[in-house]
Amino acid sequence: MIHIEGVGKSFGATTVLDAIDLRIAPGEVVSILGASGSGKSTLIRCINGLEKLDRGTITVDGFNVADPAQLQQARRCSGTVFQLFNLYPHMTALQNITLAPIEVLKVPRREAEEQARELLASVGLSDRAGAFPAQLSGGQRQRVGICRALAMKPRYLLLDEVTSALDPEMTGEVLDILAKLATGGTTMLFVTHEIEFARTISNRIVFLDQGRLLADLPTAQFFDAGGGLAHPRITQFLTRMSKS
Amino acid sequence: MTFDPTILAPYLGDLAAGARLTALACALALAGALALGIAVALMRTAASAPARRAADIYVDVFRNVPFIVQLFFLFYGLPEIGLELDAFSTGVLALSLAGGAYTSDAIRAGILAIEPGVLEAAQVSGLPRRVIYRRIVLPIALRTSVRPLGAVFVNLILTSSILSAITLNELTGTAKIVAADTFQPFEVYAALLLAYVTLTYIVSLSAGALHRRLNRDRAMGSG
Amino acid sequence: MRYTDFTPNDILLLLQGLGVSAALFAATTAIGLLIGLSWAVLRYYRVPLLAPLFAAVAELLKNSPVLVQLFLVFFGLPVLLETDVTPVQAAVITLSGNTAAFIYIIAVSAIESVGREQLETARVFGLTRWQTLRRVVAPQAAAFGLGPLTGLLVNQLQVTSLISVVGVLDLTRMGAILNLRTLKPFIVWTVVGLLYYLMAKLIAKTCARLETRLRAHTAWKGL
Numbered sequence: 001m002i003h004i005e006g007v008g009k010s011f012g013a014t015t016v017l018d019a020i021d022l023r024i025a026p027g028e029v030v031s032i033l034g035a036s037g038s039g040k041s042t043l044i045r046c047i048n049g050l051e052k053l054d055r056g057t058i059t060v061d062g063f064n065v066a067d068p069a070q071l072q073q074a075r076r077c078s079g080t081v082f083q084l085f086n087l088y089p090h091m092t093a094l095q096n097i098t099l100a101p102i103e104v105l106k107v108p109r110r111e112a113e114e115q116a117r118e119l120l121a122s123v124g125l126s127d128r129a130g131a132f133p134a135q136l137s138g139g140q141r142q143r144v145g146i147c148r149a150l151a152m153k154p155r156y157l158l159l160d161e162v163t164s165a166l167d168p169e170m171t172g173e174v175l176d177i178l179a180k181l182a183t184g185g186t187t188m189l190f191v192t193h194e195i196e197f198a199r200t201i202s203n204r205i206v207f208l209d210q211g212r213l214l215a216d217l218p219t220a221q222f223f224d225a226g227g228g229l230a231h232p233r234i235t236q237f238l239t240r241m242s243k244s
Numbered sequence: 245m246t247f248d249p250t251i252l253a254p255y256l257g258d259l260a261a262g263a264r265l266t267a268l269a270c271a272l273a274l275a276g277a278l279a280l281g282i283a284v285a286l287m288r289t290a291a292s293a294p295a296r297r298a299a300d301i302y303v304d305v306f307r308n309v310p311f312i313v314q315l316f317f318l319f320y321g322l323p324e325i326g327l328e329l330d331a332f333s334t335g336v337l338a339l340s341l342a343g344g345a346y347t348s349d350a351i352r353a354g355i356l357a358i359e360p361g362v363l364e365a366a367q368v369s370g371l372p373r374r375v376i377y378r379r380i381v382l383p384i385a386l387r388t389s390v391r392p393l394g395a396v397f398v399n400l401i402l403t404s405s406i407l408s409a410i411t412l413n414e415l416t417g418t419a420k421i422v423a424a425d426t427f428q429p430f431e432v433y434a435a436l437l438l439a440y441v442t443l444t445y446i447v448s449l450s451a452g453a454l455h456r457r458l459n460r461d462r463a464m465g466s467g
Numbered sequence: 468m469r470y471t472d473f474t475p476n477d478i479l480l481l482l483q484g485l486g487v488s489a490a491l492f493a494a495t496t497a498i499g500l501l502i503g504l505s506w507a508v509l510r511y512y513r514v515p516l517l518a519p520l521f522a523a524v525a526e527l528l529k530n531s532p533v534l535v536q537l538f539l540v541f542f543g544l545p546v547l548l549e550t551d552v553t554p555v556q557a558a559v560i561t562l563s564g565n566t567a568a569f570i571y572i573i574a575v576s577a578i579e580s581v582g583r584e585q586l587e588t589a590r591v592f593g594l595t596r597w598q599t600l601r602r603v604v605a606p607q608a609a610a611f612g613l614g615p616l617t618g619l620l621v622n623q624l625q626v627t628s629l630i631s632v633v634g635v636l637d638l639t640r641m642g643a644i645l646n647l648r649t650l651k652p653f654i655v656w657t658v659v660g661l662l663y664y665l666m667a668k669l670i671a672k673t674c675a676r677l678e679t680r681l682r683a684h685t686a687w688k689g690l
Contacts, residue, residue, distance in 0.1 A: 048368040075370045086361035090383050090462050099379065100369035132461045145365075152369060308621065308667035309660040310628035312639060317660065320652030398530070405532035409632055416535060423542060430543030437531045437539060444530045 001025055001061065002047060002078075002156060002189075008055030009042055016042045018211040020056070024189055026155060029182045031190040031198035034208035035237060040191040041083075043208070044160045047189070048080050061155065076104065079149030083161040085141040087133040093120065093144045094129040097151045105152065112151075119147035123177050139170025146177060157181070157188045164193060195241050199223060209233050248428070252435055255422045262418030263439070269336050269414060270401050276340030277400065278393070281347025282382065288348060289355050299348070306345035312406050314338055319410045335407040335414075343400050350392035354385030387458045394451025398444045405440070415439065471649050484641030485662055491558055491637065492627050492666075496620065498559070499566025506567070507574035511600060521571060528568035533626050537561045541633045558630040565626065569619050577612030578604055610681055617674035621667045628663070638662060 002024040009017040017039045024030055032040045045051040047058055049065045058065045063074035087096050097116040101107040107115075120126050123143040133141055142162055149157060159178070163171040175197050182188055182201040192198055198205060198219075205222040207215040215228050222228035229235050252259070287299035306314065315338045322329055329337065358381065366376045386393075408417035416436065423432040506525075510518045528536065541557035544550075552560075581604050589599040631639035642659035646652050 050364055050368065072370055072372075075368055078368075080365070080368045082361060082365060084361050086359070086365035088362060088366070088380060088384075090387060100371055103372075103375045103379070104370045134462055148365075148369070305660075305664065308625075308664045310625040310639065310663055312628045312631070313642070313656055313660045313663060316639075316643070316646070317652065317656035320646055321656060324652060402530075402532040405534045406629070408534070416532065416538075419535075420538070423538075428546065430539070430547040433535060433539035433543045436535050437527070440531045440535060441527060 003059045006056035007046060007053055007058060009046060009051060010054055016211050017046070020213050022206060022213065022216065024156065024187065026187050027185060028204060029188045029202045030204045030206060031192055031202040032206045032208060033192070033195065033198060038208040039211040040208050041160050044080070044158050044189065044191055048078055048158055049075060076152065077154060078156040078158050079152050079154035080158045080160065081142070081145050081149050081162045083164050085133070085145045087141055087144060089133050092130050092132055093125065093136070096144055097148045101151050116147065116151060119150055123147060137170065138166050139173050142166065142174050143177060155187060157186055159188060159190045159192070161191050161193065193241070195238065207234055248431060251426050251428050251431060252422070258418050258422065259415070262413055262415040265412070266401070266404050266414040269332065269339065269407065270397070270404050272336045273339035273343055273400055274397050276336065277343025277347045277396065280340060280344030281351050284344060284348035285351035285355060286377065288352050303345045303348060306342050311338070311342055311403055312409060314342060315406060315410060331407070331410045331412040334410065335404070335412050339400055339404060342403065343396060346396045346399065347393060350389040350396060351385055353392065354389035355381060357388055358384050387462070390455040390458060391451055394448055397451070398447050401444055401447065402440065473649055477645055480641050480645065481638065481658065481662065484636060484638035487635065488627050488637040489666065491562065491630065491635070492624050495559055495562035495566055496623065498563040499570055502563065502567035503570025504574055506571045507578060508600070510575060511578060512596060525568040525571050528565050529572065533561065533565055534629050534632065536565060537629055537633055554630065554634040557633055558635050562623065562627065562630070566623050573612050573615045573619060574608065577608035580611045581607045613674060613678045613681060617671055620670050620674065624663065624667055624670060
């Protein structure tokens with residue numbers, strides 16, 4: 001369970017997150033929607049400890065991310081996939097995936113590589129195990145990024161706008177993989193602009209507006225006129241997104 | 245005005261020995277300078293302010309004091325505190341200390357050039373700090389710094405000529421003896437000049453080749 | 468009081484050495500600037516034959532030890548030209564040439580950083596090459612080149628210490644004399660090092676001040 005309680009974060013004079021309360025239970029697929037600057041990415045970065053909280057607490061399976069002694073364990077419970085992939089440029093796809101399992105989980109190299117190859121096969125990249133990130137397309141890099149996160153067998157998968165840097169064709173191939181993962185029972189927390197995708201695979205939608213949590217509803221309710229659409233900000237947002 | 249390079253012929257053996265000594269001293273000094281440079285670069289990019297300050301002072305001092313003064317300080321000073329090093333060792337030590345300031349510049353630039361996102365990915369996968377430095381930060385930084393480090397090596401080779409001032413018979417020191425012997429200093433020193441130019445040229449080319457080889461397939465454009 | 472102790476007179480000796488170092492640095496920098504910039508201007512005008520010749524000479528001087536260049540001039544020229552060369556003359560010739568080579572490289576690079584479109588625009592407006600150089604290229608090139616120039620000047624200050632090897636009574640030579648007499652290397656060489664350090668910082672600060680002045684001069688002041 002990820003507990004987010006009373007979380008607030010400011011960058012200088014700007015308040016990016018304000019009194020956020022949220023719970024993610026194992027098995028859920030939750031999408032966080034909102035306009036740019038609404039604090040979505042910052043929230044994810046607070047969960048995996050890349051940003052420090054100004055107010056409130058976040059615990060991941062009981063580990064408090066604000067406590068340096070517990071942060072490592074909190075991080076082991078989650079895996080992150082980034083918008084800009086952030087693959088290690090000097091390592092092959094295979095090495096990118098096996099580094100953390102070998103160094104953190106102490107998995108023997110042979111076993112780690114076997115698991116890595118399985119992961120690559122599941123995303124359709126078996127033949128690219130020895131390629132360096134520079135030799136891969138954006139979509140391929142992101143698929144390796146997903147494998148890298150999965151290799152640590154995380155309880156929670158944090159996905160921060162993972163298709164925003166991809167063109168439509170590559171976006172499709174990555175979304176397919178994510179859809180498979182979602183139906184397979186992986187707990188996922190998406191920050192995304194892909195409304196249709198969110199609608200299809202999430203069981204819950206969270207809406208952030210200027211740092212505040214405006215809605216936290218089951219998907220069907222969110223897109224219902226009486227539920228989420230009752231909020232003018234949400235309707236405004238959805239209309240704008242569907243126009244683009 | 246006569247110019248007769250053939251007078252060098254009988255001395256080629258000695259000069260080769262001098263060249264070997266130069267090469268050995270510079271190779272050892274480079275190793276020392278790299279080790280020191282990595283340590284100092286890490287200190288200069290550390291979160292701890294005292295570490296940064298200490299490292300910055302070291303670099304500042306060794307960059308603004310002439311090498312020969314550093315050399316004399318060590319050569320004449322170390323015996324005073326009981327460290328009796330021969331000329332070769334003192335020379336290598338001095339070159340390493342001075343070289344370390346410059347290698348740390350190059351490596352620090354390489355560290356700062358690493359995309360922050362790559363470091364974030366390493367952090368969130370739970371990798372301990374030591375592993376991140378050993379497997380991610382240093383390999384990437386060193387790969388990008390190969391050319392500037394090559395320039396530092398060239399500098400080391402040129403600076404090594406100053407070791408002749410503490411009676412070390414490396415290349416320049418040997419040439420001095422040959423010049424005195426033959427009474428033809430112009431030919432000797434002109435040849436010496438060309439020898440150094442050739443040596444540094446080879447090093448520069450090698451650094452370029454090494455850079456290309458290490459970064460083949462790995463260098464990324466943006467996005 | 469023993470002969471080997473420090474005396475107040477020693478401060479005078481050091482200051483005298485400092486004066487010699489400073490004077491030689493100033494003189495060779497001025498001459499080097501003159502020669503180096505002239506070469507760069509000749510290259511700008513695309514004078515045939517001379518441009519590649521300068522480039523070759525600059526490369527030679529850049530990639531060989533200054534000490535060897537100094538020996539070549541001090542020991543080699545007298546034999547070659549059958550004339551006398553004093554230590555100071557050798558120092559001035561060598562350091563001026565060395566500085567000129569580096570100035571040339573910096574100037575050429577700085578001139579080339581000024582966008583080509585500026586030269587074309589100037590030509591279209593009917594400015595002569597000289598007017599373009601003076602009004603358009605030079606101010607911008609100066610702004611670009613001041614950074615590298617500062618680094619060069621600090622470096623050339625260190626290089627002056629080598630003239631002590633051929634007998635010039637500069638700061639380093641005074642240090643060697645005092646070291647020999649008092650046998651207190653730690654004190655002597657620390658003080659000498661400190662004096663060079665302070666001179667280097669003075670140069671760096673002066674150049675920084677010059678840079679802000681220069682940038683203010685070329686900055687947009689509004690309509």
